[in-house]
Amino acid sequence: xxxxxxxxxxxxxxxxxxxxxxxxxxxxxxxxxxxxxxxxxxxxxxxxxxxxxxxxxxxxxxxxxxxxxxxxxxxxxxxxxxxxxxxxxxxxxxxxxxxxxxxxxxxxxxxxxxxxxxxxxxxxxxxxxxxxxxxxxxxxxxxxxxxxxxxxxxxxxxxxxxxxxxxxxxxxxxxxxxxxxxxxxxxxxxxxxxxxxxxxxxxxxxxxxxxxxxxxxxxxxxxxxxxxxxxxxxxxxxxxxxxxxxxxxxxxxxxxxxxxxxxxxxxxxxxxxxxxx
Numbered sequence: 001x002x003x004x005x006x007x008x009x010x011x012x013x014x015x016x017x018x019x020x021x022x023x024x025x026x027x028x029x030x031x032x033x034x035x036x037x038x039x040x041x042x043x044x045x046x047x048x049x050x051x052x053x054x055x056x057x058x059x060x061x062x063x064x065x066x067x068x069x070x071x072x073x074x075x076x077x078x079x080x081x082x083x084x085x086x087x088x089x090x091x092x093x094x095x096x097x098x099x100x101x102x103x104x105x106x107x108x109x110x111x112x113x114x115x116x117x118x119x120x121x122x123x124x125x126x127x128x129x130x131x132x133x134x135x136x137x138x139x140x141x142x143x144x145x146x147x148x149x150x151x152x153x154x155x156x157x158x159x160x161x162x163x164x165x166x167x168x169x170x171x172x173x174x175x176x177x178x179x180x181x182x183x184x185x186x187x188x189x190x191x192x193x194x195x196x197x198x199x200x201x202x203x204x205x206x207x208x209x210x211x212x213x214x215x216x217x218x219x220x221x222x223x224x225x226x227x228x229x230x231x232x233x234x235x236x237x238x239x240x241x242x243x244x245x246x247x248x249x250x251x252x253x254x255x256x257x258x259x260x261x262x263x264x265x266x267x268x269x270x271x272x273x274x275x276x277x
Contacts, residue, residue, distance in 0.1 A: 026051035055083070058083050098190065126151065204254070
């Protein structure tokens, strides 16, 4: 946790965030249920009340587990909340799964949210990019700029750790929720994204969740399922009996070969190949 000085700085940024949200007048928040979007949706409700609407986009790349988590958070905090459907899977440029896949996904999302904003009379659309995110490869941020999507967390200078700390102080259950991303982010670049592949990954990851792992990914490389778990969880995953269970269960989920990545979970690990694409 932050020192007192750091905590005061975080609180100051939160006040800056709330003031910025009030200045928007009304807002639709792109709400996936992760730590950042949940904190932004909570702050928007606090700043704007009924003039804030949290919207969760449903598609084959959004798992049923994440849908349930988003709905539960919205109920817990009585957020004004709706689901919409996005159809990025119908876009050949998205399906091709090149390095700009996330751009096409976010372009679809922000296009749909923009149409909803216009139809409902909201002033703007916002999403939960934070100050740390700009250091990663994020083509989706380009789509946000093109659609003039507001970035309140970024504008307030909030980092990921500050979002988690402030969420904890506010009593938000998402304060320590492991990082999440769409299921398509598990598919190796250049391998087409199909509904069947996304379903296979979702089945495989549900196995790890069922077995008690907390931070994990199942990366799909054709017939190979590469398991990443948090470094602190690796010793358990390496236990012979559990490793055997993982292999059996992931084969049942649809993978022919199963491997455990000895480096453990790291965000955006598939981006390692981009320098040679």
